[in-house]
Amino acid sequence: MSFLAFFLIVVSLLSFVAAQLILKRAMEATTTTGFRNAQFLSKIIGGVFLMTISFFLTLGLLQRFDLSYLYPFQGLSVIFITLTAAVVLKEKLNMRLTIGALLISAGIVLVSMS
Amino acid sequence: MQNRPTGFGNPWLQLGLSIACVLVSEFLLKRGATEVADTGSAWSWTGLNGLASPLVWWAILLIIASFVSWLYVLRYIPITAAFPLSRVVDILVPLGCWIFLGELISPLRWCGIALVVIGLALVAKPIAQFEERL
Numbered sequence: 062m063s064f065l066a067f068f069l070i071v072v073s074l075l076s077f078v079a080a081q082l083i084l085k086r087a088m089e090a091t092t093t094t095g096f097r098n099a100q101f102l103s104k105i106i107g108g109v110f111l112m113t114i115s116f117f118l119t120l121g122l123l124q125r126f127d128l129s130y131l132y133p134f135q136g137l138s139v140i141f142i143t144l145t146a147a148v149v150l151k152e153k154l155n156m157r158l159t160i161g162a163l164l165i166s167a168g169i170v171l172v173s174m175s
Numbered sequence: 176m177q178n179r180p181t182g183f184g185n186p187w188l189q190l191g192l193s194i195a196c197v198l199v200s201e202f203l204l205k206r207g208a209t210e211v212a213d214t215g216s217a218w219s220w221t222g223l224n225g226l227a228s229p230l231v232w233w234a235i236l237l238i239i240a241s242f243v244s245w246l247y248v249l250r251y252i253p254i255t256a257a258f259p260l261s262r263v264v265d266i267l268v269p270l271g272c273w274i275f276l277g278e279l280i281s282p283l284r285w286c287g288i289a290l291v292v293i294g295l296a297l298v299a300k301p302i303a304q305f306e307e308r309l
Contacts, residue, residue, distance in 0.1 A: 081254060081258065082254070084246060084249055085249045085254045088246050088247075088249040088250040089249070089250065091250060092250060092251075105246075136262075136265070138258075139258060139259050139262055142254060142255075142258045143255045143258070143259060146253070146254045146255045146258075147255060150254065152253045152254065152255045153253075153255075154255055157297050157298070157300070158255055158256065158259075158297075158298055160294075160297055161259060161294045161295070161296075161297030161298035162255075162259050162294065162298065163294070164290050164291070164293050164294030164297065165259050165262055165290070165291050165294035165295060165298070166294075167287075167290050167294075168265075168266070168287045168288065168289070168290030168291030168292075168293075168294060169262060169265045169287065169291060170287070171283060171284065171286055171287025171290060172265060172266060172269060172284050172287035172288060172291070173287075174283065174287075
């Protein structure tokens with residue numbers, strides 16, 4: 062696999078993870094500030110924009126690689142989202158959640174490899 | 176998680192709905208795409224010819240519905256729990272293929288499914304206890 066392909070896989074994964082975190086922030090804020098404000102709209106648009114980038118990068122990658130090869134990287138999103146949510150969003154992370162996320166990721170990798 | 180609505184607004188119900196919508200949409204997409212498959216056409220690689228199938232349009236509607244439910248879920252449930260749980264769809268799809276489409280599941284894939292189920296149980300249990308305390 063070329064460096065470019067690896068780079069694109071990482072960018073696609075990171076933009077997906079960032080999109081989820083931004084959407085989470087946007088929706089959380091609505092419990093106090095409601096939906097009609099510029100901050101909410103800009104976050105939702107930003108999140109959807111990042112998801113779109115991730116979507117088209119994945120489409121481009123799918124034209125060059127097998128789904129079974131690319132899918133395990135999607136499985137990693139569980140670990141990435143769990144860890145970044147703990148760091149960036151300050152969500153509480155315990156041993157159980159961490160091991161659970163690791164097992165789910167490993168399971169997804171196995172399911173897509175076989 | 177304060178002031179959490181109940182009934183149809185229950186975020187756990189919405190998480191389930193979001194997962195169900197994704198699951199059904201995957202099967203509709205597979206059916207729809209196969210129905211109108213025309214690999215000879217130059218346009219077919221874009222997937223745009225799939226839009227000729229009404230099943231694909233139903234799938235698109237379900238995907239939009241699942242996104243709206245997902246946004247609602249994000250409003251109330253920590254993403255460290257909601258996202259891992261939403262990946263249950265990664266094992267429901269192969270299980271659905273096995274039950275409804277008669278596709279075979281290899282031993283390695285069964286092992287993967289088992290790992291995901293254990294992982295889901297680990298993530299879900301502390302949340303269930305947390306909910307009980309509320």
